[in-house]
Amino acid sequence: MSEIAIGIDLGGTQVRAALVSADGRVLARAEDRTDAMAGPERVLAQIQALADGLAAAAGTATVVGIGVSTPGPIDTVSGITRDIPTLAGFADFPLKAELQKRFAFPVSLENDGIAAAIGEWQFGAGRGLENLVYVTVSTGIGGGVIADGRVLRGRKGMAGHVGHMSVMPDGALCPCGNKGCFEAYGSGTAFTRRAQDRAFACTETRLGAGGDVIDSRAVFAAARVGDALANDLIEEEAEILGRGFTSLLHIFSPEIVIMGGGLSHEFERLHPGIQRYITEWAMPAFKDVPVMRAALGQNSGLIGAAALSFLAAEFDFSS
Amino acid sequence: MSEIAIGIDLGGTQVRAALVSADGRVLARAEDRTDAMAGPERVLAQIQALADGLAAAAGTATVVGIGVSTPGPIDTVSGITRDIPTLAGFADFPLKAELQKRFAFPVSLENDGIAAAIGEWQFGAGRGLENLVYVTVSTGIGGGVIADGRVLRGRKGMAGHVGHMSVMPDGALCPCGNKGCFEAYGSGTAFTRRAQDRAFACTETRLGAGGDVIDSRAVFAAARVGDALANDLIEEEAEILGRGFTSLLHIFSPEIVIMGGGLSHEFERLHPGIQRYITEWAMPAFKDVPVMRAALGQNSGLIGAAALSFLAAEFDFSS
Known part of the structure; x- marks a missing residue:
């Protein structure tokens, strides 16, 4: 049975989501305009809706995890955001824990620049x-x-x-x-x-x-x-x-x-x-x-976030 | 039986050498004015004389290796120096291989800034x-x-x-x-x-x-x-x-x-x-x-070079 991962690129303007195969292909995608001023509950609901939709499209494949790329700098070790300038209400917010509550598979969190580097490393230039x-x-x-x-x-x-x-x-x-x-x-x-x-x-x-x-x-x-x-x-x-x-x-x-x-x-x-x-x-x-x-254009971070889930599943270093 | 390592700090002015214990103490030291214009054979002979003298003073302890810190940037993977501005004759010189010929124990080579960082990490601030x-x-x-x-x-x-x-x-x-x-x-x-x-x-x-x-x-x-x-x-x-x-x-x-x-x-x-x-x-x-x-003052690189030998012996990543 094939393995897939969900990548989320949380930006100040858009939340983008993709279902990514283990060899880095985007199998499906979805996006929404970020409700940037509505606070974390609403943004988390947006992420969940996009991810649930993609997971439903995954068919028989196993979802190994969901990786989320966020504007930094955020503390991805504790998973608590100190502040996200482009999004309201994220001061001292336990983003990783709150995300994990909403999903049955492991959640990984990464600063956006690092997520994009991972995408290009695993599947790009x-x-x-x-x-x-x-x-x-x-x-x-x-x-x-x-x-x-x-x-x-x-x-x-x-x-x-x-x-x-x-x-x-x-x-x-x-x-x-x-x-x-x-x-x-x-x-x-x-x-x-x-x-x-x-x-x-x-x-x-x-x-x-x-x-x-x-x-x-x-x-x-x-x-x-x-x-x-x-x-x-x-x-x-x-x-x-x-x-x-x-x-x-x-x-x-x-x-x-x-x-x-x-x-x-x-x-x-x-x-x-x-x-x-x-x-x-x-x-x-x-x-x-x-x-x-x-090589992945504007998808480096999105695919990298998904790649993070594959790496985490392989090396178990994200949790 | 205790383990010790020899650290060498090869500089444009001085070659400094130390016998270092596994907990980072300098047990003995020696130094010589670098014969910077005399070419690699002479500089290698200086290093060998200093190291041999210290090895003889090691008594019953086992020498796990010798670590050499050099002015960079040098390719420590191939061990071949492209050029060392402060030392004559080191263009395209197989420094690591030539050093290894002269010693019975493993030789490690490190750019000086990295050697000093290792010293402070292992035994310093x-x-x-x-x-x-x-x-x-x-x-x-x-x-x-x-x-x-x-x-x-x-x-x-x-x-x-x-x-x-x-x-x-x-x-x-x-x-x-x-x-x-x-x-x-x-x-x-x-x-x-x-x-x-x-x-x-x-x-x-x-x-x-x-x-x-x-x-x-x-x-x-x-x-x-x-x-x-x-x-x-x-x-x-x-x-x-x-x-x-x-x-x-x-x-x-x-x-x-x-x-x-x-x-x-x-x-x-x-x-x-x-x-x-x-x-x-x-x-x-x-x-x-x-x-x-x-914390190690001017000995960060010297002790770091020796520490490199302990790390190499532990993880075997230097050879």
């Missing part, structure tokens, strides 16, 4: 590797690390918040409250903000012409038709990412850096500049490490 | 912990990490080069060739250079008065008698270290950050400023992580 760093570049920057063939968790399971390494003393304000974080310069949000500021000060760009919205998609579109400012903005973003990834090479010594998140949709355009920075500036022993695009 | 980051702040900045109860090694065993995370885009030149590394701002060398520059431009400091040499010792001495510039320089250094350590908290989620190296001699003076930065700027879940001084 990092399959078969012992060491990788996954970085999501989206509204913010998050990440997760596989080191020496194991998931790097750290105290309270909170390792991998790579978006919050400082890249500029007293720099731009970051949503975390600090100034100068990698996220505050390299995220999609920061990229868009730079584009808006520069376009406003530049008369020779099509960006924002006629009152068009300037978002990251618009910048890449303009670049494709030769807009100089747009191309400069992209090269600058690639350099910021390359510099941040180079720091991560030196710190973790991965075999690969995997880039996911919204900006990875334009990975082909960003990649040469990122890799050029590494080749030029990384220490000699690290120059040959490749950066690759997440 | 991080005893009994599952997660720690060790940072040496000296001529340069190096480090090593224990995560989830294991030594973090990464590809080729080169993880932990925390001195080479970028903290300033296009910043000060770093000995590694890049610009803006943590090492280029936070190291003892950078601290001394700032002191020299500022003292030169300041008429109201005793630093450098009468042609006195300005080194880090002089800055701390001047600060103790109320020199305002010296105290400002120290607060700035503490802030730079605090900012770098905060990045490491977010990336690794350790239970503790352990500071070693030359500047840790003035840990008491630097610590309040370092901890203040963390308390103010780390994300809430990381604010309570303490920074402590290396």
Whole structure:
């Protein structure tokens, strides 16, 4: 009888759920708009409804567990959330215990960056590797690390918040409250903000012409038709990412850096500049490490959450 | 019959050796000035002479192995050095194999930052912990990490080069060739250079008065008698270290950050400023992580190299 797992990606906007086979295929999926202001009871009910629906579709397969990816940093060891900024009412909430009450199979809980790293490691661009760093570049920057063939968790399971390494003393304000974080310069949000500021000060760009919205998609579109400012903005973003990834090479010594998140949709355009920075500036022993695009796209975390259940069933390290 | 190990700390200036008991006590020691320009044969002969002398002093105890800490980054998996900047002739040299030829007991090889982290983990300030980051702040900045109860090694065993995370885009030149590394701002060398520059431009400091040499010792001495510039320089250094350590908290989620190296001699003076930065700027879940001084002082790496032999004998993961 085949084994399957349920993955849940709990986000501030959407709760996404998938039924995942032991070889990482998504067999069924479901999603709901997160009722972010309604409090934990309601959000848990949403998760339960999605998971129960998928479990019913599992047929004769055995559900080995449910893995839940949540915005961090949360303490996945105790399972108690200190706070989830995008969701109301989760201060000091025993998320794991409350989830476990609602399911007959084991519940695993993981910070979202780590869940995505697990997904790419088990079923994506990092399959078969012992060491990788996954970085999501989206509204913010998050990440997760596989080191020496194991998931790097750290105290309270909170390792991998790579978006919050400082890249500029007293720099731009970051949503975390600090100034100068990698996220505050390299995220999609920061990229868009730079584009808006520069376009406003530049008369020779099509960006924002006629009152068009300037978002990251618009910048890449303009670049494709030769807009100089747009191309400069992209090269600058690639350099910021390359510099941040180079720091991560030196710190973790991965075999690969995997880039996911919204900006990875334009990975082909960003990649040469990122890799050029590494080749030029990384220490000699690290120059040959490749950066690759997440193979699972926006599903890295969802599939990784499910993979967590398979790993937990195999090694029994989640409980 | 008791078990002992030999630790070797191979540095650009000195080769230090110690006979270490299974509970981390240094039973005997020996050292020699590194013949840095004479090539590997000569340096290996130095290591062998020191180790043989200590082994002869071991009496009835069993020598379980010899652990060698070297300046990195070197590939400790293959054991072949790509280059050791401070030692001539080590390009593509099979260091581990050549060492092993010379000894009857197992040889372990480790990057120096990782060796020191192991020393502090097994016998020092991080005893009994599952997660720690060790940072040496000296001529340069190096480090090593224990995560989830294991030594973090990464590809080729080169993880932990925390001195080479970028903290300033296009910043000060770093000995590694890049610009803006943590090492280029936070190291003892950078601290001394700032002191020299500022003292030169300041008429109201005793630093450098009468042609006195300005080194880090002089800055701390001047600060103790109320020199305002010296105290400002120290607060700035503490802030730079605090900012770098905060990045490491977010990336690794350790239970503790352990500071070693030359500047840790003035840990008491630097610590309040370092901890203040963390308390103010780390994300809430990381604010309570303490920074402590290396308990083994300048012997973290030496004792860690020996500890490596005990770990290798226990888990057999070095060969």
